[in-house]
Amino acid sequence: MKKTYLSILILITFTLYNCSKDTGPVDDNQATENISFANDVQPIFDQNCISCHPSSGNLDLTTAHSYSQLVNVNASGYSAKRVVPGDAENSVLYKKIDGSGTYGSNMPLGGNLSAAQINTIKQWIIEGAQNN
Ligand code: HEC
Structure with a gap:
């Protein structure tokens, strides 16, 4: 049970990390465009x-x-x-x-x-x- 909870937490963390990574460069470009x-x-x-x-x-x-x-x-x-x-x-x-x-x-x-x-x-x- 504890393991499942931990897996979900890790999954959410990675998903959030990847999302912010995807939008990061777009914001950078907008600053200089x-x-x-x-x-x-x-x-x-x-x-x-x-x-x-x-x-x-x-x-x-x-x-x-x-x-x-x-x-x-x-x-x-x-x-x-x-x-x-x-x-x-x-x-x-x-x-x-x-x-x-x-x-x-x-x-x-x-x-x-x-x-x-x-x-x-x-x-x-x-x-x-x-x-x-
Ligand atoms: C005092 C005169 C003078 C000023 C001011 C000047 N130029 Fe020139 N430019 C020339 C002469 C003469 C040539 C032709 C000889 C050469 O290619 O260097 C030339 C050529 C060029 C060429 C190559 C054109 C071609 O198709 O061969 C470009 C590009 C250019 N100039 C851009 C600029 C830009 C951008 C500025 C302003 C930031 C500028 N020049 C300011 C005299 C000037």
């Missing part, structure tokens, strides 16, 4: 990029054109895509701002973005580079 292209990414372009990028590198980063010139579009100076949704490491846009020098000069040319700005752009790409 929801980067908005319009509200979070475009302002970085407006402040740091558009002085040169209505045209430099055949890239227009002004509000009306930036999204359609980035996502799944081949870079003009490099044989890679500007933005591969979900894959920052293979996106020219990210490798141009991360200080790696993978694709020539770091952007913005002659300056740097803050770590927070770099992370915002990276996170936006990882979340699927949505037009949100």
